[in-house]
Amino acid sequence: xxxxxxxxxxxxxxxxxxxxxxxxxxxxxxxxxxxxxxxxxxxxxxxxxxxxxxxxxxxxxxxxxxxxxxxxxxxxxxxxxxxxxxxxxxxxxxxxxxxxxxxxxxxxxxxxxxxxxxxxxxxxxxxxxxxxxxxxxxxxxxxxxxxxxxxxxxxxxxxxxxxxxxxxxxxxxxxxxxxxxxxxxxxxxxxxxxxxxxxxxxxxxxxxxxxxxxxxxxxxxxxxxxxxxxxxxxxxxxxxxxxxxxxxxxxxxxxxxxxxxxxxxxxxxxxxxxxxxxxxxxxxxxxxxxxxxxxxxxxxxxxxxxxxxxxxxxxxxxxxxxxxxxxxxxxxxxxxxxxxxxxxxxxxxxxxxxxxxxxxxxxxxxxxxxxxxxxxxxxxxxxxxxxxxxxxxxxxxxxxxxxxxxxxxxxxxxxxxxxxxxxxxxxxxxxxxxxxxxxxxxxxxxxxxxxxxxxxxxxxxxxxxxxxxxxxxxxxxxxxxxxxxxxxxxxxxxxxxxxxxxxxxxxxxxxxxxxxxxxxxxxxxxxxxxxxxxxxxxxxxxxxxxxx
Numbered sequence: 375x376x377x378x379x380x381x382x383x384x385x386x387x388x389x390x391x392x393x394x395x396x397x398x399x400x401x402x403x404x405x406x407x408x409x410x411x412x413x414x415x416x417x418x419x420x421x422x423x424x425x426x427x428x429x430x431x432x433x434x435x436x437x438x439x440x441x442x443x444x445x446x447x448x449x450x451x452x453x454x455x456x457x458x459x460x461x462x463x464x465x466x467x468x469x470x471x472x473x474x475x476x477x478x479x480x481x482x483x484x485x486x487x488x489x490x491x492x493x494x495x496x497x498x499x500x501x502x503x504x505x506x507x508x509x510x511x512x513x514x515x516x517x518x519x520x521x522x523x524x525x526x527x528x529x530x531x532x533x534x535x536x537x538x539x540x541x542x543x544x545x546x547x548x549x550x551x552x553x554x555x556x557x558x559x560x561x562x563x564x565x566x567x568x569x570x571x572x573x574x575x576x577x578x579x580x581x582x583x584x585x586x587x588x589x590x591x592x593x594x595x596x597x598x599x600x601x602x603x604x605x606x607x608x609x610x611x612x613x614x615x616x617x618x619x620x621x622x623x624x625x626x627x628x629x630x631x632x633x634x635x636x637x638x639x640x641x642x643x644x645x646x647x648x649x650x651x652x653x654x655x656x657x658x659x660x661x662x663x664x665x666x667x668x669x670x671x672x673x674x675x676x677x678x679x680x681x682x683x684x685x686x687x688x689x690x691x692x693x694x695x696x697x698x699x700x701x702x703x704x705x706x707x708x709x710x711x712x713x714x715x716x717x718x719x720x721x722x723x724x725x726x727x728x729x730x731x732x733x734x735x736x737x738x739x740x741x742x743x744x745x746x747x748x749x750x751x752x753x754x755x756x757x758x759x760x761x762x763x764x765x766x767x768x769x770x771x772x773x774x775x776x777x778x779x780x781x782x783x784x785x786x787x788x789x790x791x792x793x794x795x796x797x798x799x800x801x802x803x804x805x806x807x808x809x810x811x812x813x814x815x816x817x818x819x820x821x822x823x824x825x826x827x828x829x830x831x832x833x834x835x836x837x838x839x840x841x842x843x844x845x846x847x848x849x850x851x852x853x854x855x856x857x858x859x860x861x862x863x864x865x866x867x868x869x870x871x872x873x874x875x876x877x878x879x880x881x882x883x884x885x886x887x888x889x890x891x892x893x894x895x896x897x898x899x900x901x902x903x904x905x906x907x908x909x910x911x912x913x914x915x916x917x918x919x920x921x922x
Contacts, residue, residue: 380425387428390416390815412811413503416818417534424823433816434773437507439809441778441905442750443802444504446795448902449785450708460899466856467874467900471907474500474848475915481840482919487532489919494529495837497912498536499543499844501877504778504905505912506533507813511757511772512916529916530821535834536841543842544880547849548868552887555857557864559888565863576693576700578607579639580654583628584647594620602642603702604634605692607718608654608661615660617690617718631655633692634702662721663692668713669732671742674796675788679705687727689719696799708788712798741797741805749784749795753777775909782902848874869896874904 379386394412420426478496482489490513497505509529517525551557583589588596593606597620606618610629618630624646631654632642643649655663668674673681683689691703693716701707703715717727757776771779784795797805849871856867865888872881873896884893 376423376426379419380423383428383432386419386426386819387432387812387815390419390819391811394815395811409807409810409814412814413534413537413818416815417530417822420819420822422822427820427822428816430816430820433507433813433820436809436812436814436816437504438750438754438773438777439805440813441504441507441775441809441909442753442781443797443806443809444905445778445781445902446749446785446797447799447802448905449782450788453782453786462860463862463870463896463899464903466860467852467870467904468907470848470852470855470874471500471904471911473851474844475911477844477847478840478915479919481843485836485840487836487840488528490525490528490916491532491837492840492919493912493916494532495536495841496532496844496915497529497908498533499540499841500848500908501537501540501875502905502908502912503810503813504775505908506530506817508772508775508909508913509916510817512770512913513920515770516917516920527821530817531834532837532841535837536844539838539842540845540875541877541880543845544849544871544875544877545883547846547853548871548880548884548887551850551853551857552864552868555864559865559890562863562865563888563890563892576633576702577636577639578631578633578653578655578692579643580629580631580650580652581643582647582650583624583626583630585645586626588646589624589626591624592620593618593622593624596624596645600641600645602634603638604632604642605690605702607631607633607690607692608657610652610654615654615657617661617684617688619684619690629654658721660720661718662724663716663718664724664728665695665714665716666728666731666733667735667737668709668711668715669734669737669798670730671711671794673731674709674711674794676709677705678703678707678709681709683717683719683727687719687723687730689717689723689727692716692718710788710796710799711794712800737798741801742794745793745795746797748793749780750777753780756780770913771909772913775906775913778906778909782906863892865890865892866896869893870900871896873897873900876901876904876908 379389391412394415395409397415398409398411475496478492478499481487481495482492487495490509493509494506497503497509506529510526513525513529514522596602606622608631609616609618609622611625611627624630629650629652630646632639634642678691683691694701694703694707694709695714695716696710696712709715715731719727753776754773755776756779757771757773760770770776788794788796852871852874853867856862856870857864862870868884868887869881869892872884872893881893881897
């Protein structure tokens, strides 16, 4: 069997994936390793024979696919997160990751561990696979040829030993602090909802206009005054039904449908009049609605106002569903491939609207190979540029950092003329998952034999202790500074901590504890900057500590 796997690397790849992926879903004490289990299966199988390993290009391609797709989907949120408190939160997380690197350097001096192991331990204690890839990329060029294979195994040893505590330690820190501080998550959620910091499931409410100070004003005037985060849909005046738009003037007795979060709709109702039991959205005799997929590349990356839906079709967008998130469309909202928009329009315009948006589910499973390849090529070229750092050392972003940085920029731009950089949500997730599995299987099998033979030489117990220190001290310090000094609500903060770890398992635990979506907001705010910062810091650690 070993000979068969040695001669058939593709068979080896899929055997490792087929065993590791389901193992990652097994829960022990309520926790699981997730897709990282593929790495441990790769280590075990690779330990059986020195030639039982996947070609280097497998893990290189895997990490490029993973970081590039992450960057594309994170680009808009990455740059938007630097506004208002997002800048504060991202600087806070970047500072804590730098603090964690300081702990790793202290452990290097205290435990006298090999520098390559410490760099990998840093990536593992913060559960970041692309950071490990950036370390291997740097060492492949920097390590002497005679001992390159042995040195390349060292970061994997550190990563694999520290990874489990990187998940468990953070969960324990959250559990401990929320008990000590007696956190009331429902009360936090209620307070943040009142402040408008979170959103619930959207509702469609019909409102009767009765307030005298609302009559005679246009919807544009009202939005400018009150800054409502809602969409106005149907307007019924007497027996006539029409669509509301910015120029619509409201009159006493009008019925108007409003779509948005419950608390926002309540504010609109209080200003305009009172809720009505009549449901305008149930009347489809004149105006109809439909959910339509955005698959037409010509409208992707454009603002809603630039589509001129009212002028072309007499239509209005009332909701946008992006992945599992529902958004209120505004004039400056940018459409992405794979968005599912809800359109209200005259019945005879529905087919034309479907053709305009594309509405092709098949197209959402495809990618534009040209723009995808150009983006990755640009990222790989950027990754090869040497960057000098103090001490006469140079490093490169490599095949992990280069594509990530380029993808963040291209994802934020959405398109350049006719070139659409983003890809459908479903295709992005599929490529991301395939890439991550390829990387973990590749690096696991290539390091497995060295891992088995050098584990004790590398001080496995000390690496575990050092990784636990990095994870636990960083997590507890983040929670204490964030909650006690910066007054960040715990519901948001534990999501930010999950984003700092770039760890979905921690996010899942946070969501279980709060029983609301607030951790998702914290996670999404800091995830991109945490990913980029860890990739850079891990490579810097490898450069500073190599063979010291």
